[in-house]
Amino acid sequence: MDCDDSGGISEDENEDPKHDLGFTKELIDEIRSTKANNPGMFVSAWQEDDQGIREADLENPAERFLKEAENGNIDFLKAALENDPSLLSVTDEDGYTALHRAAYNNHLDAVSFLLEQGANAEARMLTNLVKVMMDTRFRTKQGWTPLHSAANWGNYEIIGRLITHGVDVNARSSGSVTALHLAISSQCENGENVFHCVRYLLQAPGEFKQLYSLLLYPHLK
Template sequence: MADNINDFEAQATEEDGVNLGFTKELIDEIRDKKETNPGMFVSAWQEDTEGLEEKNMEDPIEKWLTAAEEGDLELVIKFLEETPSLLNSRDADGYTALHRASYNNNSSVVDHLLTSGVDKETRTNEGWTPLLSASNWANYEIVGRLLSNGADVNALSNGNLTALHLAVNSRSEEPDDVYMTVRYLLQAPGIDAGVIAGNGDTPLMMARRTSERIYNAIRDFMERP
């Protein structure tokens, strides 16, 4: 994915096959807006995590959630055996162990939680499911596990974002991971790739601004008969 406006400019002039629509005038306009109003460019994840509470490691629930976040499978198993009610417990912002393991790409913990019957559709205060969290960080193996276990590929955040929106606009620094995440999502039965987010963007519109390869993948999917 392009990391900054200079990368976008290079895409607009050098990538073959697709005109991403970044004229010099548009690039200058975006650059000016970014300098004068940086809040316009805050990512969905940054908005989602504003105001997170500090961890209280004296709290048994926080100990459990942190074990999942850090990928400590032995501790996760121990806590769950001792206190089964921890499985779907949440922190003050609504994050569960499955959310934390999903956004930190801890596949062994995710597998154990799924096997234990965790709620796959539980939402944070901002409406994020674990699939949305995994997609935002382009953790495609987690995305695959969640989808294989019946996670709703069309779940919407409070801002009307789908997993596909978040994958296209992922904060991951690995373009191949982002692409794989998008491909996994597009293969999910029943996916609606044309959902309009709260800001008016579809995933295809977002991809047009970020990645030719992802733009082509979504466009080709939507043009299928």
């Protein structure tokens, strides 16, 4: 659940202003401040999905695989998948996949590796991790996708990588929460990271639906 303090991103920031839709860092800060001071205005029928996490049984191959994904240990992930490709789709008792774990802990290389393995697995008639990730049966118990996890912790590079792999940015959790809602309410204290998360999500296909949902329906009814 690392919240990177690196600030900006490497790409050109001088983009067409129409893509920003007036959603500036200052506006995001104002919304976050309002939500913090008036939490009752933003009741959303969801709870943080990282509660009650127990210690992993590292003798269990599936739990060890999930734990090493959370730690970003690519060498272990590679070796484990060579021995047992089915580990790619294992979940914990809360419904988290290895991709969820790597996403919320901001391990970009691990996320990229797992996505690549999903694509390779599809070619071998095994599990396609991208499809697993987007299938409601493989969401967490709260209905979170890996994109929700990345947005909740301000991990904008992860968001960018997931978007390039075609995730649904409008996917809603069991409490009807999108990744954009979580990005603006992010537990990340780095405002620049939060800004980039929101910007990536707004620029992705379907951004207008998300934006109007957020601005017009803050209670997520």
